[in-house]
Amino acid sequence: MNQSNNNNLNEPQKRKYVLSRRLDRAFLELYNIYAFVARFFKEVFLPPYEFKEIIKQCYEVGVRSLPLVSVTAFIIGIVFTNQSRPSLADFGATALLPALISVAIIRAIGPLVTAIITSGRVGSSIGAEIGSMRVTEQIDAMEVSATNPFKFLVVSRVLATTFMIPALTMYTTLLALLGGYLNVHQNEQTTLITFFSQVFEAITFLDIVASSVKSVLFGFTIGMVGCYKGYNSSKGTEGVGKAANTSVVTAMFLIFVEELLVMQVINAVRGI
Incomplete structure (x- = not known):
């Protein structure tokens, strides 16, 4: 009709x-x-609380992401330092390199890179896993057996990403700074104590708060997007693949939007 x-x-x-x-x-x-x-x-506030599943998902999100995050963070620290040195050398300001590395990595690169890496690995995994459970009717079976699939599948995974992304961000930041230190030490013979003294002199408490807030938002976004796409997937195996793909794309887009918004708020607070 x-x-x-x-x-x-x-x-x-x-x-x-x-x-x-x-x-x-x-x-x-x-x-x-x-x-x-x-x-x-x-x-999230109603019992029963799936502590075992939350711990399991924290392990999947955090521990299993360590190898990829470690290599990426270390390389980023070295590459960023190499790319920044020629520009500072033109003005005879290579002594400011540790401060520049600190500000760039702690304010932006650390949280953003961690979120992008985990979005590609964890977001797609969550979308595909929950999507396959939806199309094979495992979620319907959980509802029939008096189990709350939303709490078991969604709440546990979103909490895991929200908790673990900030922890991974701190780890990423540390490794990136170590990579930057090795490059600075090789070229300028700067000691470890001198390097990190300049690093911490360049940042403020507001920078640490902003990085933490962004990490929590990024983690929540990755978990929520992956769970939403997977939980509402359809059309069989095609839907599972689409859920995994759109989970990554949507999460990355929202991460950049959140980065922009948080940066504007922090700059406004810094200007007060």
Whole structure:
């Protein structure tokens, strides 16, 4: 019936009809996202508490991400130092290299790189895992057996990413600074104590707070996006692949948006 009515419309009417349908789907999706997030904040405070599953997911998110995060962070510290030295050398300011490395890594590079790496690894894994459980009706079976699948699957994973991304960010920052120190020491013969003295002189308590806030937001976003895409996936194996892919893309986009917003707020606070 809708198809026949659509065929009777002229071209402008068809465009309006298509636009209207897209807007309806967009607002429905926004409502579904709101309901999903609201349900999380409701379920997280209600018993039973899945401590074993939370610990398991913390291990999956944190410990299993260490090798990739370690190598990436160390290389980033060396590369960033190498790229920054020529610019400072032109002004005879290579002594400021430790301070520059500190500000760049702690304020931006550490949280952002950690979030992007874990988004690619953890976000896709969560989306694919929960998506496969949805299309194979395992989630429906959990509901029939009086188990709360939302609390067991979603709450545990979102809490794990929210807890572990800040911890991984601190680890990433430390390794990146060590990589920068090795490069500085090789070229300027700077001692470890001198390097880290200049590092901590260049940052403020507000920088540490901003980095921590961003890490928590990034972790929550990665977990929530992966769980939402997987929990609402459909169309069999095609839906599982789409859930894994869109989890990564959407999470990365939101991470950059959050980075921009938090940076604006912190700069406003810093200017007060």
